[in-house]
Amino acid sequence: MGFFPAGPARPQGPRDLGGISLATLHKGGCSICPLNHQRGLQHPQMKPHGAARPLVYMLGEAPGEKEDEKGRPFVGPAGDMLRQHMPDKWRDDRLRWNNVVRTRPPNNRDPAPVEIECCRPSIITDIEEAAPAAIFGFGNVPLHWATRQTTISNWNGRRIPVRIGKHVCWYFPMLHPSYILHLPSRNSEEWEFIFALNLYHAFEAVEAGLPKPVVHTPERALANVEVIDGSGGEADVKRVIELIRGLYDEKTAGLDYETKRLRPYYNDSRILSVGLSSRTSTFAFPVDHPGGWKKTRHRDAVVDEYKRFLYEAPTVKIAHQLAFEHEWSGWTFGRDCIRTGWEDTASQAYILDERPGHGKCHSLNFLCVQYFGLPIKDLHRLDKDNLNKAPVRDVLQYNAVDARYCRFLHFPQMQRLRDEGLEGVYRSHMRRIPTMVLTQMKGIPVDQEVVADFDKKFTARKAKIEAEIAAIDVVQQFTKRKGAPFNPGSNPDIMFVLNKLLLLGTANCDESVLETVKHPFARAILRYRNVTKLHSTYVKCLMPATQNEKTDLHPDGLIRPFLLTTKTRTWRTSSEGPNEQNWPKRENKELRSQVRKRGHKVVSFDYGQIQARNVGMESRDPVLVKAFWDHYDIHTDWTEALVRLYPAWIKEGAKTLATDPKLFKKYRDRTKNELVFPSFFGAQATSVARYLGIPDNIARELHDRFWDRFGGIRNWHRRVAADYKKTGYVTGHSGFRRRGPISPNELINAPIQADESLIVCDAMARLSELGPEEYQANMEIHDDLTFIWPTEKVDEYSEVVIREMLRVEYDWINVPLVVERSIGDDWAFKEDAGVFETKRDGSYYEIKK
């Protein structure tokens, strides 16, 4: 759909300087610049404009038509838009304006690398003389010019310390206003809002007084790194032990592992090396790198000392992507070492700014550019995917520098968390990391007999359908016309059949389209898709490595999906490898029966209607809140209201509804799913009309009454939107923030999902913190915690889980919570086994067995 684009991103290949050296271009300047040989320019080699000693230096790409005409930078439509959003007090006496290239390129094209380099010395000199506290740069071109970074959409809204010639200052990357002006109008307004907000915050930061910018040099990054490679035998052991013991007196230590394999569960998984960095030392030593210790006892002595450090040192350990270090530490040195003091710089970065940027904006390298102006990965020439084979000293140096920068990042990020009132959010988030890691370590048992049965069945079914498809008339026509075999997995092939052979004129070929096509071809394709989807997504990932290289099965017969805590925009977890959160539950639910363990029961606990309850918590709507306490069925109410307003909605006749309870339930469910919940989550009357299949004016009338009744919810919707316009983000009780751009419906959804996740993860963490492994969930699926327990223990353990899931201490919980239990021999076929609800005094009771 792409309501919001990822932002302007122009790929930057290697710069083509036409074979001319940088030195030549810099020396030649305007005299050799191709732009100077154009005709019809009114103001080539345009001079900078504004204050001689400005606070802020406004840097654009190049003059446009208007600029060339008037002889001043930033005076075209883009400049007008920019000025419109500038605070009044920022007059030209505090600003200086210039472009990376001072002569207009033809047709407003991007300036070429050669042109940029010819101009560079004059711009640098001007910035050196102007000595601004900050440069506000607009678009990709100045960003790359000043920082060598690409992709402005990743940088927009952040700030980077930069060195320009001899001058060091802060660089604020902004979108280019002309890019925003050229977006389709709906996107344009939203991005203009983001742009204005960034500009406002940037001026505010300058006004408040920026901290001293420090740009780290490669020399500084590498200075005093002690690499102990093990070649010195006893002496090296002694030195490592000495260094580790030195850390006990330090408050903090950066910590980083290099490993063979991503995860510790395989026979050949190894920690290759450990990097540690404190105020006084930065060092790395090998553990199982093949170029490391020559004698096992040396290796073991060092590992012993390191393990003692993990358990006993008062030092707080700082990692980047802590879940990784936790999983390796917990598996290698025992699960208890991961609840000693740890910090995670990736989580800090995510809480400070969760905007994704293709997942790159929270990498250690990116953050080192952001905070220290130095891309630390560029310091090393190393095959990162093959550290096992890389020279041990290279690995160790790389490892130590990473540890150093984990620690370096911790301080400014913690400062910003405090400044923004987000420290509590960070602390609450940090409980998730050991919790999720321990769930990963525990794993999910898979029954290989069941897996083999499914594989056989799906393989046979797939072959049969393929044969059927090949025999269909249109498929044979396809082969004749195209001279190539028909691939039922290829949507272009399917589209060809639908549009060129069956003459349908459809824009896509998804399920809803194919269902309407009468021809047997469509039915066959749907069956083919169903079989291949289920087979490859839910069976192959469980097969042994001997049968499927890409399996997610671990050698001990368990799967261990990652439960990631800094991946979603809404602070839910996400799951991958395989995704445990999307296994079929209705049709084809039997696929879940692959998860089972002999002598054990699968026991699931769902929070009932958690998101609807979250709406009550966020909106505090009195009618909704009261309905939860009184077990009042609002859906029945609204079914009746709709029938009174529009009897024709009941195809079977409104009268039969009163006498047929099953029919009533059907329409009640439709009301719930097509009117009540969508409206809670921001659906408009026209959408509701479409879902329900009723006229627009009826839906509007219905909505008027609905919002009359649930005014608290409507007010909450409005409040959230108004807050967003002020702050540029949306938040809720959880305190987690989602930054703009945000569409109106995302605005409503984000706090709901965050609160939901907080409640579930808090319960999961409290259970985990109890200690015994039985209370560590095997799975977490948004509103569901699932455990696999010995049959005879189910009652005993259940009681604890229900107690903890219902014992929530947040003071914003204003409705009862409900937990529904189900129990089965496998994950697929479970029986309901009790519904439990909190009372006002915090105790709970069982509603029904």
Next chain:
DNA sequence: AGTCGCTGCGCG
């Protein structure tokens, strides 16, 4: 050979 975006479809 690996990356990337797209489509389609599974879940909450």
Next chain:
DNA sequence: AAAGCGCGCAGCGACT
């Protein structure tokens, strides 16, 4: 036949 939101994965096809 299509816009309440949030995810991950397989396969394809275009690209390097």
